[in-house]
Amino acid sequence: MRVLLTGVGTRGDVQPVVALAAEMRRRGHDVRLCVPPNFIDWVGSLGFTAAPIGIAMRQPSGVAGTQASLPTPEQIRALVEHLVRDQYDATASAAEGCDVIVAGGAHQYAARSIAERLGIPSVVAVYAPVTLPSPDHGPDGEPGGDPESNLRRWQDESRSWNERVLERLNENRERLGLGPLSDVLSHILGESPWLAADPVLGPLPATPGLQATQTGAWLLPDKTPLVPELEAFLAAGEPPVYVGFGSMPVDPQAGRIVIEAVRAAGRRVVLSQGWAELGRVDDAFDGIAIGDVNQQALFPRVAAVVHHGGAGTTTTAARAGVPQVIVPMFSDQLYWAWRVRALGIGTSMARGALNAASLLAALKGALDQGVAARAGALAGTVAEDGTAVAAELIERAAA
Numbered sequence: 001m002r003v004l005l006t007g008v009g010t011r012g013d014v015q016p017v018v019a020l021a022a023e024m025r026r027r028g029h030d031v032r033l034c035v036p037p038n039f040i041d042w043v044g045s046l047g048f049t050a051a052p053i054g055i056a057m058r059q060p061s062g063v064a065g066t067q068a069s070l071p072t073p074e075q076i077r078a079l080v081e082h083l084v085r086d087q088y089d090a091t092a093s094a095a096e097g098c099d100v101i102v103a104g105g106a107h108q109y110a111a112r113s114i115a116e117r118l119g120i121p122s123v124v125a126v127y128a129p130v131t132l133p134s135p136d137h138g139p140d141g142e143p144g145g146d147p148e149s150n151l152r153r154w155q156d157e158s159r160s161w162n163e164r165v166l167e168r169l170n171e172n173r174e175r176l177g178l179g180p181l182s183d184v185l186s187h188i189l190g191e192s193p194w195l196a197a198d199p200v201l202g203p204l205p206a207t208p209g210l211q212a213t214q215t216g217a218w219l220l221p222d223k224t225p226l227v228p229e230l231e232a233f234l235a236a237g238e239p240p241v242y243v244g245f246g247s248m249p250v251d252p253q254a255g256r257i258v259i260e261a262v263r264a265a266g267r268r269v270v271l272s273q274g275w276a277e278l279g280r281v282d283d284a285f286d287g288i289a290i291g292d293v294n295q296q297a298l299f300p301r302v303a304a305v306v307h308h309g310g311a312g313t314t315t316t317a318a319r320a321g322v323p324q325v326i327v328p329m330f331s332d333q334l335y336w337a338w339r340v341r342a343l344g345i346g347t348s349m350a351r352g353a354l355n356a357a358s359l360l361a362a363l364k365g366a367l368d369q370g371v372a373a374r375a376g377a378l379a380g381t382v383a384e385d386g387t388a389v390a391a392e393l394i395e396r397a398a399a
Contacts, residue, residue: 019220023387053090125194128332136205141334216386244272261359309333321379323366
């Protein structure tokens, strides 16, 4: 079987797709990938050949946390037009000869249309329950609220998608000889989307009108060793606190804030520089700044994980059995912060409240013995077979 897997966005959007690709390859299937251009080399290092799709979603160096690079409404419209057309062109080219298309993430404008044109099965997988319209939550990413109110907000969200994208989708569908759509979000998700999230961390919500299937999280095993400098730092004292905000455009001053808070808690710090290029404030022996790292190898050796609340980082920390402090920025990160609190495996704080004193309080809460014990107990319940479940579903669909 030949399967096309597409992922657009940041590393958190793309890595689950690559994890599924690895499982499909292990089962002997022919895998094609479409990923943003900044991930082509990484995917190649794993033995895959990939075609570029979309743009490299990385904030330019020097503008993290500023408003200088925000696009105008005209630039946004032009960018959307380019992104939609590019997705249609890239997906159509890569899908020739394929038996099925699997698209990861909610911003998959072309996958289901291309599959429709080719007459092959397709499915879109999302990585957080709050991406699915539900009376259980609104589209802002935080559960709760009145069910009728939540559904009205989802109607507003659907209208917003249509205003941004519907005309562009229909232009490209016309190029394929396909009929026009009336609603973008329902087309992207289809009738049977997948939820690629762990059922303990992110259980499937009520989804009236959808036949959603939860596969479990798509995790890519990582055997990359930690660099010698980090190994030496870990061996030189008690487990440190890991702090990293991944691809989020946090203020560069966040580095100083988190180091001050972790020191006040009496802990050493491993600071992940991330796309914001955070750095140490001095050369004291109690901290180390690192680049990309194997979180699967590092997290079991730290006392706590402070992060932005991406689905992948939340799941990796939960699997490691360490408490978490989430500083959510937007979207599903708010949901994962809520889940960590609800499960009693960590704390969270608002991004706007990020200062040394508030982070210290949140960190002390996460380091509480009861929280640490619950985090350790939960670790064994996080499933590791999400890609296997998805692969079996793909094989059935293609058959």
